[in-house]
Amino acid sequence: xxxxxxxxxxxxxxxxxxxxxxxxxxxxxxxxxxxxxxxxxxxxxxxxxxxxxxxxxxxxxxxxxxxxxxxxxxxxxxxxxxxxxxxxxxxxxxxxxxxxxxxxxxxxxxxxxxxxxxxxxxxxxxxxxxxxxxxxxxxxxxxxxxxxxxxxxxxxxxxxxxxxxxxxxxxxxxxxxxxxxxxxxxxxxxxxxxxxxxxxxxxxxxxxxxxxxxxxxxxxxxxxxxxxxxxxxxxxxxxxxxxxxxxxxxxxxxxxxxxxxxxxxxxxxxxxxxxxxxxxxxxxxxxxxxxxxxxxxxxxxxxxxxxxxxxxxxxxxxxxxxxxxxxxxxxxxxxxxxxxxxxxxxxxxxxxxxxxxxxxxxxxxxxxxxxxxxxxxxxxxxxxxxxxxxx
Amino acid sequence: xxxxxxxxxxxxxxxxxxxxxxxxxxxxxxxxxxxxxxxxxxxxxxxxxxxxxxxxxxxxxxxxxxxxxxxxxxxxxxxxxxxxxxxxxxxxxxxxxxxxxxxxxxxxxxxxxxxxxxxxxxxxxxxxxxxxxxxxxxxxxxxxxxxxxxxxxxxxxxxxxxxxxxxxxxxxxxxxxxxxxxxxxxxxxxxxxxxxxxxxxxxxxxxxxxxxxxxxxxxxxxxxxxxxxxxxxxxxxxxxxxxxxxxxxxxxxxxxxxxxxxxxxxxxxxxxxxxxxxxxxxxxxxxxxxxxxxxxxxxxxxxxxxxxxxxxxxxxxxxxxxxxxxxxxxx
Numbered sequence: 185x186x187x188x189x190x191x192x193x194x195x196x197x198x199x200x201x202x203x204x205x206x207x208x209x210x211x212x213x214x215x216x217x218x219x220x221x222x223x224x225x226x227x228x229x230x231x232x233x234x235x236x237x238x239x240x241x242x243x244x245x246x247x248x249x250x251x252x253x254x255x256x257x258x259x260x261x262x263x264x265x266x267x268x269x270x271x272x273x274x275x276x277x278x279x280x281x282x283x284x285x286x287x288x289x290x291x292x293x294x295x296x297x298x299x300x301x302x303x304x305x306x307x308x309x310x311x312x313x314x315x316x317x318x319x320x321x322x323x324x325x326x327x328x329x330x331x332x333x334x335x336x337x338x339x340x341x342x343x344x345x346x347x348x349x350x351x352x353x354x355x356x357x358x359x360x361x362x363x364x365x366x367x368x369x370x371x372x373x374x375x376x377x378x379x380x381x382x383x384x385x386x387x388x389x390x391x392x393x394x395x396x397x398x399x400x401x402x403x404x405x406x407x408x409x410x411x412x413x414x415x416x417x418x419x420x421x422x423x424x425x426x427x428x429x430x431x432x433x434x435x436x437x438x439x440x441x442x443x444x445x446x447x448x449x450x451x452x453x454x455x456x457x458x459x460x461x462x463x464x465x466x467x468x469x470x471x472x473x474x475x476x477x478x479x480x481x482x483x484x485x486x487x488x489x490x491x492x493x494x495x496x497x498x499x500x501x502x503x504x505x506x507x508x509x510x511x512x513x514x515x516x517x518x519x520x521x522x523x524x525x526x527x528x529x530x531x532x533x534x535x536x537x538x539x540x541x542x543x544x545x546x547x548x549x550x551x552x553x554x555x556x557x558x559x560x561x562x563x564x565x566x567x568x569x570x571x572x573x574x575x
Numbered sequence: 576x577x578x579x580x581x582x583x584x585x586x587x588x589x590x591x592x593x594x595x596x597x598x599x600x601x602x603x604x605x606x607x608x609x610x611x612x613x614x615x616x617x618x619x620x621x622x623x624x625x626x627x628x629x630x631x632x633x634x635x636x637x638x639x640x641x642x643x644x645x646x647x648x649x650x651x652x653x654x655x656x657x658x659x660x661x662x663x664x665x666x667x668x669x670x671x672x673x674x675x676x677x678x679x680x681x682x683x684x685x686x687x688x689x690x691x692x693x694x695x696x697x698x699x700x701x702x703x704x705x706x707x708x709x710x711x712x713x714x715x716x717x718x719x720x721x722x723x724x725x726x727x728x729x730x731x732x733x734x735x736x737x738x739x740x741x742x743x744x745x746x747x748x749x750x751x752x753x754x755x756x757x758x759x760x761x762x763x764x765x766x767x768x769x770x771x772x773x774x775x776x777x778x779x780x781x782x783x784x785x786x787x788x789x790x791x792x793x794x795x796x797x798x799x800x801x802x803x804x805x806x807x808x809x810x811x812x813x814x815x816x817x818x819x820x821x822x823x824x825x826x827x828x829x830x831x832x833x834x835x836x837x838x839x840x841x842x843x844x845x846x847x848x849x850x851x852x853x854x855x856x857x858x859x860x861x862x863x864x865x866x867x868x869x870x871x872x873x874x875x876x877x878x879x880x881x882x883x884x885x886x887x888x889x890x891x892x893x894x895x896x897x898x899x900x901x902x903x904x905x906x
Contacts, residue, residue: 414878417840425862540734557722
């Protein structure tokens, strides 16, 4: 903006001034160097979002976590249902680097078990003579990648003949760490799919109500009030109780997803509706109407893109509710059932105070639940701030 | 005021009507009914089935009638205070439920009080000390409160209450008081037990409310009248307490509508885990055995509780805020 001031000093006579630059009517106005004038709304949002450090970190964390779902079998040292009957309720093994003061690389000590006959429990002690070096990018337990391709490559595996249970084992001697990774597949996708259902319902119903108004809008408003006034968990419970016991686990999974989504659309629909009420008065909507566009085209081409950024923000805030909903339903015995393994299923096994007292490592599945929910909250907050043009 | 009250009450009727249709539809959805599964169970155990009794019950509760007729009987019964018959307990729902409804109401009310008492100072502090370490710390704690599932909190608290205080929690009162009439001892027993479920249920609600209060208060604090008050030399604490806080108080009451369903939801899950003598455990049992009148009445009751809670908050709000009370007259 450092153009020289064309005005003469005060008091002097004004000369006739003509810019010496050649005139080009198509040229961009001066100062248009930021490139933001033509940036799309999503790009503007991204620029603002980048400034929100915590939200950015959360977003990257979630992205990595979701990406890891693609290669769960490779990341987990064991299969979902691998049992090691010699090590039931074994505590977590610490990964160490130094043995007897010398560097060995990542390894774990083997554990020896003896039964405490007075307390009737298994007691595991580290055996410092038994150094088991971890192997990386190794051939370990065979598995079916995506249930399709047989493979046996793992990110890390135990030493030959040894074992590695970073977060201990459960009552059947299964590796908690591997099970958490496998459970993530179900838990994380349930939140995403459920949000997709509620998102679609919210956009369609809210879109029609907001654009059309009238009786449809009135009816929808009352309906939303009713749905929001029924406490969600009892309603979920009732709907989940309807799912027949004879359904296959995958159908139950889809059923739960739809139930979670079906009851969550109200917030989205309200947001879409109130935004569309404002947007439909804009001139470009009138122009489209005059050109004879159908209302479905106006809504989907002209109105929804205007509210998309808000919708994405609010959708990311509704994912954690679904993940928590799944764990709660499953915990109550109304949600998923084994052999499908979700974080809810893993937490169900911690039912009972004695687990907390004796085998606290079975509470580990809580850590990813809390982390993911925190991350979604931060991400949603960041997106919401970024989507708000007035900040 | 009367006019507002009247109009507000009138709106409740269609809302409750639609809720009842919805609830009825939901409890009718599962294929089969209680008797089918009951007879099947008896046959499997090889016990003689008293078909006569079942037929009587079926006829009495119009099981063969079409759905609209059954709905009509159900709703008119409820209006007369007859909530139907629990087939599993072989007792009218009223008697099965008994005190549980009131304990649920009581727990919800205590939880809301708790939420207020805690959320108020936290929200106030966070808003007046925006972006301070205290603000970040409290926000983070609140988010943790939202992120930890209720049932895990319940289990962990159960453990620590046992280890630290040596009390066994679970149940809403000492068991010997369960069937006794209300009295001082019983009340004391309830009070000594109720704080753990209240703590568990209230955590998430408190966090959410404190966050919303903070946002609301921040909006108010940025307004010009606050700047004016400052410029005129009011002390900072007086500025906040005198004006913006009053505005935020409105929101506090209005927010009941959004936290009450969440509190009741949380209360159900927590009650099931702590085996409290409220509606939660019984609801889940009724759902599992398709004891439809019991389940339906519970669901209806919980929804009605929310609707009434919102009504109370609306009335309190209109008492506090003349703008709401008088809105109808001008329009």
